[in-house]
Amino acid sequence: MSVELRDSMCFGCSPQNPIGLKLKFIHDGDICRSYFTGSREHEGWPGIMHGGLLTTLLDEVMAQWLYERDIMAMTVEINVKFSKPVPIGQQFAVEGKQESKKGRLIVLEGQVLLSDGTVATKATAKFIQVKNSI
Numbered sequence: 017m018s019v020e021l022r023d024s025m026c027f028g029c030s031p032q033n034p035i036g037l038k039l040k041f042i043h044d045g046d047i048c049r050s051y052f053t054g055s056r057e058h059e060g061w062p063g064i065m066h067g068g069l070l071t072t073l074l075d076e077v078m079a080q081w082l083y084e085r086d087i088m089a090m091t092v093e094i095n096v097k098f099s100k101p102v103p104i105g106q107q108f109a110v111e112g113k114q115e116s117k118k119g120r121l122i123v124l125e126g127q128v129l130l131s132d133g134t135v136a137t138k139a140t141a142k143f144i145q146v147k148n149s150i
């Protein structure tokens with residue numbers, strides 16, 4: 017990898033960040049997937065995952081999809097549709113995959129899936145490829 021994340025304090029994935037989400041990723045064909053179980057610290061409305069945190073989770077799996085493929089890119093836009101509440105205390109999956117690429121602009125799609133397979137949240141994000149010097 018061109019940019020070393022080992023010493024990073026990335027809020028999404030660093031194991032060293034004491035207040036981070038400490039996400040781990042599974043690269044399954046053309047999908048990057050992570051699992052998360054929210055607790056009281058992650059709620060907005062009582063018992064429900066905070067939407068901003070769901071957005072962070074989606075942004076992170078999409079960024080990791082790119083990172084796994086040695087593509088250094090930064091999020092420039094993200095659109096999120098929250099269709100169903102995501103309860104805390106129950107594991108859910110967060111997935112990302114590439115939708116298109118044109119020049120430096122890469123569009124990815126993401127979704128949050130509840131344990132019964134229901135799609136609770138959908139996202140589309142635009143990333144711009146940057147030089148390997150973030």
Ligand SMILES: CCCCCCCC(=O)SCCNC(=O)CCNC(=O)[C@H](O)C(C)(C)COP(=O)(O)OP(=O)(O)OC[C@H]1O[C@@H](n2cnc3c(N)ncnc32)[C@H](O)[C@@H]1OP(=O)(O)O
Nearest residue numbers: 026075076079080083089090091092093120121142144146
């Ligand atoms: C892997 C572990 C880390 C995971 C982290 C999770 C992901 C993140 O949170 S990233 C952090 C949040 N994002 C940021 O901070 C990005 C802030 N933005 C920037 O720094 C700059 O916009 C940057 C560097 C991305 C691009 O700047 P720059 O290189 O000057 O590009 P710029 O000329 O503005 O745009 C490049 C092209 O993209 C296009 N473009 C830019 N934004 C958009 C957009 N929103 N929609 C469509 N096209 C766009 C431009 O029109 C331009 O097109 P063309 O080349 O045809 O003229």
